[in-house]
Amino acid sequence: MGLQEPLIRQEDQQPYRDGHERIFGKQTPAYLKKASETTMDTSKVITINYDFGTGKELPYLTGLEAITRDQSFTTNCIVFFSFTQIFERGYDDVKIVKQDGSYISAKELLDNTGEYTDREIRRAHNLQKLFCAGALKWKKDQDESN
DSSP: OOOOSOOBOTTTOOBOTTSOEEETTEEEOHHHHHHHHHOOOOOOEEEEESSOOOSOOBOHHHHHHHHHTTOOEEESOGGGOSHHHHHTTOOSEEEEEOTTSOEEEHHHHTTOOSSSOSSOOOTTSOHHHHHHTTOSOOBOOTTOOO
């Protein structure tokens, strides 16, 4: 089956056979721990890949575990696109990203600059509904060179 490097439990220093550590009685993929150890950026961001995948996106339940551990993560779940993640759970931003580099930032939506929508955005708005209804425009990445 080709296991990756085994993780060691602190309790008894025995590796799990499936290559995963257990947190809160559930399995957490090994790459979730590795990403947090190697990340130099201290900002907490949830990135939602919209039209592509890298193979490292977390499923919904694992994303919830990452939130309880105060970790940045990448997912495909639109459920995490809300102001709740920023104001109640302490994340710096939640972004939906397209493969071409364009994005929608929850934090920038509150600036009401008109880049994403002509509407005035408040914390009470349901970002998931606005996004799914097509009320938000994509912003091109400024680092993109043409």
